[in-house]
Amino acid sequence: MTHQGCKHLREFKSTDGTGSYRILVSYFVACSSTEARKRKAKSCICHSCRVISARLHSCLSCVYFGCYGGNDHIKQHATTKRHNFAVDLSHGAVFCFLCKDYIYDAEFDEILAMSRKASKQSIGLDKTCQPWEPSCIEKELMQLHPKRRKVTEYSTIGLRGLINLGNTCFMNCIVQALTHTPLLRDFFLADKHNCLMLNESQRCLVCEMSRLFQEFYSGVRTPHTPYRLLHLVWTHARHLAGYEQQDAHEFLIAALDVLHRHCKGNNGLSKSNPHHCNCIIDQIFTGGLQSDVTCQKCNNVSTTIDPFWDISLDLGPPPNSLLLNPALYGAFEQPTSLMSCLKRFTRPEHLGSSAKIKCSKCHSYQESTKQLTMKKLPVVACFHLKRFEHSTGYHKKISTYVEFPEELDMTAFMSSSRSNNNGYSNQVVHLTANGLTSQHKYSLYAVVNHRGTADTGHYTCFIRQHKNQWFKCEDHLITKVDLKDVLRSEGYLLFYHKQILEYE
Incomplete structure (x- = not known):
């Protein structure tokens, strides 16, 4: 797609104006009224072959709908009638048959943004969400999506490669993981983002992510070029700018931070919890990490709870400070599984004499122990295996294989399951009366891998399309793989989704 504008379209607008585009967008793209939605359902078929097409285009000069791709009747119409512009009715993009490409126009883009806003207001999507409550977020999300999208077996919808724009494989693999996150997919495909930057929507990363989701789930299989996303990343996260x-x-x-900041102005803060945002990013990815610091003199426990988007797990030697009873816990053994990493992460740590903390009870500086546990689990749990070590003039990658499961139970690492004896319990997960599994159970749905050294390498991603359908995404290449290939991979970022909110 060209982003520089089109002289042919400028000439067209000077003589024919923007009226035809406004009508098409209002009645067949954004559908700003109930009547418009009914009209679209009845009218959106190719006028030549009478087939309903996912890529139906409308002529900008006359009343003609034609399929794009396959028989390509819209192109035949343009050649015969010399009508050089067509609008993609799935997302409002304009195709110029003289430039042979989709083109960008600021005036048309503003018309599209305004029409989409009017459409959301007409069906009530601009209403303020209910305040975010950590104890009932899963229930609220399920109520928001009572008819959840079902990706049928052998379906290829959502599978689309991404062009590498020069060492951008790190971005491509994260985009693949995000676009296959079910609740995030529902949010963007429902066009629920009400942008407050109407005249500058090109600067909003959430708007671009919405466009990206539409591209992924449009049914198009050709690789997508995410140049606009890359530009916005450079704009909002300057430390990532450049082609390194x-x-x-x-x-x-x-990416989560920028999306959170752009959504924050739209959704605001929870009325019941002014320190927590109720934006879609926080609803899906934010959990609560509890830190208990115990005074060794009076056993007073000071507790703090901090939000987190991911959990970083050490693979190398433990910190200089010793764990309690290292002989019992095998503290110096290199972890070989995700479970052993989590056990190590949640074990009590002796802070030592060099890190004495003033106790709020005995009012003196004493040695203490610190233990981390999960106070609240997020809908999506992301685990970062710390494979890269960086120190002055020294870079190292830890390529040790770390086993990770397809299904994960986090019950043992919850604050409610904490044991003073060993820092974690062997609590058995019970089935509820209606047959649902524990609310702390997760299923793997994406894995990001890195091959190479600490200084150079390449990122790839495995994503789960259906419960038993896995695919490897390597930039523009998408290939089907077996689950065993996923579980045998090195693993750098592991994405797990709560089973209680899983989509069939």
Whole structure:
């Protein structure tokens, strides 16, 4: 797609204006009224072959709908009638048959944004969401999506490669993971983002992510070129600007942060919890990490709870401070599985004499122990295996194979399951009366891998399309793989989705 404007379209607008585009967008793209939606359902078929097409285009000069691709009747119409412009009715993009490409026009883009806003207001999508409540977020999300999208077996919808724009594989693999996150997909495909930057929507990363989801689930199989997304990343996260290879984990956190900031102005803060945002990013990715610091003199426990988007797990030697009873816990053994990483992450840590903390009870500086546990689990749990070590003049990658499961139970690492004896319990997960599994159970749905060294390498991603359908995404290449290939991979970022909110 050209982003520089089109002289042919400028000439067209000077003589024919923008009226035809406004009508098409209002009645057949944004559908700003109930009547418009009914009209679209009845009228959106190719006038030549009478087939309903996912890529139906409308002539901008006359009343003609034609299929794009396949028989390509819209192109035949343009050649015969010399009508050089067509509008893609799935997302409002304009195709110029003289430039032979989709073209960008600021005036048309503003018309499209205004029409979409009017459409959301007409069906009530611009209403303020209910305040975010950590205890009932899963229930609220399920109520928002009572008819959840079902990706049928052998379906290829949503599978689309991404062109590498020069060492941008780190971005491509994160985009693949995000576009296959079910609740995030529902949010963007429902066009629920009400942008507050109407005259500058090109600067809004959430608007671009919405466009990206529409591209992924449009049914088009040709690789997509995410140049607009890359430009916005450079604009809003300048430390990632340039064509050098970047860290995929760093990009994930930067992307979530920018999306959160752009959504925050739209959704605001929870009335019941003014320190927590109720935007879609926080609803899906934010969990609560509890830190308990215990005074060794009086056993007083000081507790703090901090939000997190991901959990970073060490693979190398433990910190200089010793764990309690290292002989019992095998503290110096290198973890070989995700479970052993999590057990190590949640074990009590002796802070030592060099890190004494003033106890709020005995009012003196004492040695203490610190233990981390999960106070609240997010809908999507992302685990970052710290494979890269960086120190002055020294870079190292830890390529040790770390086993990770298809299904994960986090019950043992919850604050409610904490044991004073060993830092974690062996609590058995029970089935509820209606047959649902524990609310702390997760299923793997995406894995980001890195091959190479700490200084150079290449990122790839595995994504789950259906419960038993896995695919490998390597930039523009999408290939089907077996689950065993996923579980045998090195693993750098692991994405798990709560089973209680899983889509069939």
